[in-house]
Amino acid sequence: xxxxxxxxxxxxxxxxxxxxxxxxxxxxxxxxxxxxxxxxxxxxxxxxxxxxxxxxxxxxxxxxxxxxxxxxxxxxxxxxxxxxxxxxxxxxxxxxxxxxxxxxxxxxxxxxxxxxxxxxxxxxxxxxxxxxxxxxxxxxxxxxxxxxxxxxxxxxxxxxxxxxxxxxxxxxxxxxxxxxxxxxxxxxxxxxxxxxxxxxxxxxxxxxxxxxxxxxxxxxxxxxxxxxxxxxxxxxxxxxxxxxxxxxxxxxxxxxxxxxxxxxxxxxxxxxxxxxxxxxxxxxxxxxxxxxxxxxxxxxxxxxxxxxxxxxxxxxx
Ligand SMILES: *[C@@H]1O[C@H](CO)[C@@H](O)[C@H](O)[C@H]1NC(C)=O
Ligand SMILES: *[C@@H]1O[C@H](CO)[C@@H](O)[C@H](O)[C@H]1NC(C)=O
Ligand SMILES: *[C@@H]1O[C@H](CO)[C@@H](O)[C@H](O)[C@H]1NC(C)=O
Ligand SMILES: *[C@@H]1O[C@H](CO)[C@@H](O)[C@H](O)[C@H]1NC(C)=O
Ligand SMILES: *[C@@H]1O[C@H](CO)[C@@H](O)[C@H](O)[C@H]1NC(C)=O
Ligand SMILES: *[C@@H]1O[C@H](CO)[C@@H](O)[C@H](O)[C@H]1NC(C)=O
Numbered sequence: 001x002x003x004x005x006x007x008x009x010x011x012x013x014x015x016x017x018x019x020x021x022x023x024x025x026x027x028x029x030x031x032x033x034x035x036x037x038x039x040x041x042x043x044x045x046x047x048x049x050x051x052x053x054x055x056x057x058x059x060x061x062x063x064x065x066x067x068x069x070x071x072x073x074x075x076x077x078x079x080x081x082x083x084x085x086x087x088x089x090x091x092x093x094x095x096x097x098x099x100x101x102x103x104x105x106x107x108x109x110x111x112x113x114x115x116x117x118x119x120x121x122x123x124x125x126x127x128x129x130x131x132x133x134x135x136x137x138x139x140x141x142x143x144x145x146x147x148x149x150x151x152x153x154x155x156x157x158x159x160x161x162x163x164x165x166x167x168x169x170x171x172x173x174x175x176x177x178x179x180x181x182x183x184x185x186x187x188x189x190x191x192x193x194x195x196x197x198x199x200x201x202x203x204x205x206x207x208x209x210x211x212x213x214x215x216x217x218x219x220x221x222x223x224x225x226x227x228x229x230x231x232x233x234x235x236x237x238x239x240x241x242x243x244x245x246x247x248x249x250x251x252x253x254x255x256x257x258x259x260x261x262x263x264x265x266x267x268x269x270x271x272x273x274x275x276x277x278x279x280x281x282x283x284x285x286x287x288x289x290x291x292x293x294x295x296x297x298x299x300x301x302x303x304x305x306x307x308x309x310x311x312x313x314x315x316x317x
């Protein structure tokens with residue numbers, strides 16, 4: 001009883017759809033209702049002709065709903081297409097039921113409704129699909145002011161810049177201990193000519209030292225808070241064109257930390273051995289200077305140790 005009723009309902013329902021959609025029941029066009037494109041990338045609006053028997057396509061027309069000129073048209077052997085719009089199938093022909101449209105370089109302005117019309121030797125079909133377009137922020141680039149040769153206990157401004165979003169985004173900051181420093185940063189969002197945004201956030205680290213955080217990360221988020229990029233930046237205490245002094249005391253400890261440490265230990269030990277040998281020969285004549293040398297070696301070790309493994313996190317106010 002119930003199944004009979006539902007069958008009847010189904011049959012009527014089906015009849016209505018068929019009568020409403022097209023006069024011919026043999027051909028239909030299967031597409032998704034909604035597609036999501038990304039700015040600067042390809043977008044595929046997929047539509048396939050479905051028919052109970054083999055059909056031959058006579059015409060295909062893709063156009064914007066409300067637009068006059070077709071974006072892509074196939075009519076017998078004559079076809080026309082607007083730059084940037086083509087059949088998704090590389091060598092499409094009239095026997096190919098995949099009439100999907102490909103946007104080769106999606107723009108923000110491509111957002112909207114599209115209509116696909118197909119005429120075949122067994123009937124016609126039309127479908128409407130919509131395309132939304134989003135733009136993602138690119139991976140941020142980071143820089144500092146001063147650019148390098150940063151002396152300990154001086155203020156450093158770090159920048160985190162990103163472009164490409166279609167809505168105003170956010171930039172968050174973290175130090176190497178995972179502390180959220182976003183509250184101390186200043187964000188400037190500008191609209192570029194392309195209706196896209198550029199973000200620049202600056203964080204000023206007061207009195208930067210080795211013992212504080214030397215590595216800062218920033219993350220870029222879209223307007224809904226979804227992360228779209230990340231970068232990290234090491235405060236450039238390194239002085240590339242620096243004096244001998246800077247090089248010896250500052251730069252090597254940063255990136256060469258483990259190598260430099262072990263290397264200096266080995267060199268130190270070798271030197272100690274050499275000197276020790278030489279001195280021990282002289283020891284018979286002179287009183288040894290070994291205790292003094294041993295002490296200075298220890299001091300150097302402690303200094304290096306402290307620089308390589310900073311343990312006191314900076315406080316942000
Ligand atoms: C439909 O087309 C396919 C491939 O083009 C072919 O193999 C098949 O025999 C055709 N069927 C009919 C009923 O024409
Ligand atoms: C459509 O036009 C392109 C060139 O614009 C041509 O290479 C292709 O063969 C044409 N397709 C058909 C089915 O006429
Ligand atoms: C239609 O063609 C496009 C582009 O070649 C392809 O990505 C898609 O999977 C095809 N759809 C079907 C149902 O074959
Ligand atoms: C980031 O933007 C700031 C301000 O516009 C600029 O001074 C800085 O050089 C930029 N940095 C990078 C890496 O683009
Ligand atoms: C970091 O701080 C910002 C601003 O105070 C906040 O909106 C964000 O949720 C924080 N992020 C994390 C991961 O704690
Ligand atoms: C800085 O920290 C990030 C993680 O927060 C890490 O991926 C990166 O390698 C670090 N950079 C340096 C030079 O240590």
